[in-house]
Amino acid sequence: MSRGQLVMIAGIALLAAVIIFQITALSIQVVGHLNRLQSAGSDNTQWTLSQAEVEFLEFAHAVDLSSEAAEPDLDSVRREFDIFYSRIRTISSSPLYAGLQALSAFQEPLSETQAFLNASVERIDGSDTDLIAGLGALQTEIWGLRPTIRTLASSGLSYFARQSDEGRRAIASTLFWLAAISLLLFAALAWLAVYLGVINRRLSRRGADLSQANQRMNTILSTSLDGVIVSDAEGRVVEFNEAAETIFGYTAEDAKGRRIGELIVPPALREAHNAGIERMKASGERRVVGRGRVTLDAMRAGGEIFPVEMALQRAQDHDTEIVIGFLRDISQRVASEEELVLARDRAVAGEKAKADFLAVMSHEIRTPLNGVLGNLTLMEQTKLSRRQFEYVRNMKISGRILMGHVDAVLDIAKYEAGKLQINAEPVGLSQLLQDIVDAQSGAAEAQGTVIEWNWLGQPMDWAKTDAARLQQILLNLVGNAIKFTEQGRITIEAEVLRAPVQEDDAKRWVEIRVIDTGVGIPPEDLQLVFDDFETRDVSFGRATGGTGLGLSIARRMTEALGGEIGAESEPGSGSLFWVRLPLDPADPPRKDVRSAPDREGLRQLNVLVVEDNEINLELARNMLELDGHAVTSAMNGQSGIEKAGQTRFDLILMDISMPVMDGVEATRAIRAGNGPSADAPIVALSANVLPQDIDRFRAAGMNDFLGKPLGLDDLRRILSDIRDGKGQYVPPSEGAGLIDSQKLRETRDSLTSAAFDRLLSRFVTESDELLSWLNGLDLSSHPLPDVAERCHKVAGSAAVFGARDFRAGLVELENHANAGDTAKSELSIKRLSSLWPETRDKLTTV
């Protein structure tokens, strides 16, 4: 009931009390009136007054009779006098007439009458004779008194009439008020009854609503899919719905009244649960209650532990506190999540296995194929009949195609494995295009097709990009065009598009289009040409030797360079493939990159080839001997070390995968040793071209690496470097080896830019100090272990910033210093001194 209603009812009760009080007072008054009427303090006053007149007349009559009679009856006169006297005395002395006596209309005749009586007493009480004699006079007096007596009676009567009127009026008024107030009370009570009726109806309606809501709530609870458990503040179960029964395996009857801790909390969590309840009771502190969804372990009736998602909320039930828990069995969900994670892990592992498998397979295919191709090259140099020469050339072509396929597969594998490295450097675009046209014109000519290239509009001769990747893209497109064009024309157009890649950026979109007049591509196939293993026509593809990977590789490469690729075609009249790349214009380097070495004037070098595969060993030996170099061979790392320990070699070609001792270990040993070839250039021979492998090679002290199959041109470049003196255990300075940009990027990404700058500048200072210390050092007097220790420290920092060559130099110096080799240490210091400024420049400009 509301406060307002309570106040109203209290008000009505107060009003009723007041009314009842009034009624009581009035009733008492009425009873008083009635009592007065009943006990009648009045006697019959009117009668008494009339009686006075009657008795006066009786007295007068007696006097009259006596005065006329011969024998006057004096006794009668005296008696009547006494009676009248007594009456007047009563009237004058009785308190009943006290009020009346205040009235002059009454008082005056009364006094007159009393005067008469007093005057007459003497005569009445006198002797009979005197009385008889005075009868006449008395008669006269009596006659004189008659009007007075009349007045006395009538005035008294009118007074009492008036008084009884007043009394009646008073009673009437009292009764009126009693009736009025009773009516008021009745009205108030009637209104109260109506009001209480209304309230009652309202309450019963509210009760009905409440029970309906209750029923609804019960229905909701019983049909809820989540378990709902209500407990009191002590943790005793009050409610336990059907879903909770299903989840936990207790019936509601079993569960109610039991402690929730014993019921559904696993033994391991019970202590924490009880502590939580105590804490909540003691301080109201809640850690789980009201904190939204929480995932916890719960226990079923059978003791099985399973995960639940739970939300707890506190509520007030009358004056006790209750806790409502919504629980959801998520064991299925957790299980399926785990399954999903497992499936993903498996898939990832599968992908990795696939990529690894592809890489290994490629390696395993490339190595023997390398042998075949190398030997074919050597065979061409021998005396062959014309037919034999034809066969050899055909074999060589087939071999190269096979090698191309293997490379394509390897590229995709690498791309998918995320290992595709982009090395941006200034590239002469015009030269690159020219080279492609030169290289492909032979193949085109074979099809009777002309191939040419040109710039449209303003050329961009030099741009920063990955030349190898761009070359690969264009070769794929051009190769494709040649394949599908006979007796036609292939045009390569390059154009710098006007729109900048980004605002305020020197970068431009450069579009290179390869246009042919070939068979064209039907529109429905145009969508698919960049997909993996998509060949236009199986028979045609087979005839032209396509794997269907060329264009998909081109697409991947383009994407890796941040560009786009697409194709348009008119079946029967030709196709247009375009590549759009964001290119940064670059200045041409002062020196032409890797111009083909001049074979003339090459110094004859002493080369050690360490290779377990006899074919490859033979191939390398023959290639070297072709150029007039002296070749020593070793079949494994161990024998390689021995050979290097005996002779001073100008170059060591070191295979990586070998029995007994692999190339990396052998290199380390040679570098660490005191042999005459300890600082000889060592070049790795490997089909494994993954970046981390190269790092590993360099760390072991290798100067460079050559991919397998071993190509004569590559070999000659290395040899020419050595002839120029660059190969002396120093990696090519212009190569990407100076800074491992990936490592540097990783470091930068893992730090805030401020922290990166601070660390970098510390490293630069450290290195500057080290070098000036090293240069001012007299090694003969100074203990070398100090040098080793300081180098070791700085080498750690160098690794962090990807200063690959500088670090390798430091490691080398450390090794020499540890070995106590003063001469080699000095040599290393010299090398470091020349290496550092370049490294520092590169680091500080990134």
Add this chain to the structure above:
Amino acid sequence: MFLSLFRSLLVACVLMGGSIGLLQAAETAAPDGPVILTVSGPLARTNAGAEMQYDLDMLRAMGSSSFETSTIWTEGTHVFTGVPLRDLLMDLGIESGMLQATAINDYTVEIPVSDALVSAALVAYEMDGKPMARRDKGPLWIVYPYDADARWRSEVIYTRSIWQLDRLQVLE
């Protein structure tokens, strides 16, 4: 009261001894002084024919009782002395019927005998120790102890408070 009872018994014994078997009223001595009260009706005793007449001495001889009370007809309180009406009636063997009391001026009221036998009414002959004059509601006045009890203050009782009483008649 005890005395009057004793006397009644004595009288009864005399009657029994004197005239055995007679149911008629016994003759009692006539009054010497002026008669102030005459009782008529079926009486156990008479002294003037079928009536019983009393003078003041006879009433006095019947013993007296008194009380002090105010009345609505007089000023102040007064001590009334007289014969209790009940004693008088019992003395005369009146046990039922209607008592008709009449005053000198012939004012008459009826008092049921049954009421009179249980009332405290007094046939007063003295007020404040003095006989009451005819001019002052004498010589006899039936008074009730009005102050003692509210039941003596009703109109009926006031009506029955007859003064200047001189006759009582018992009606069957």
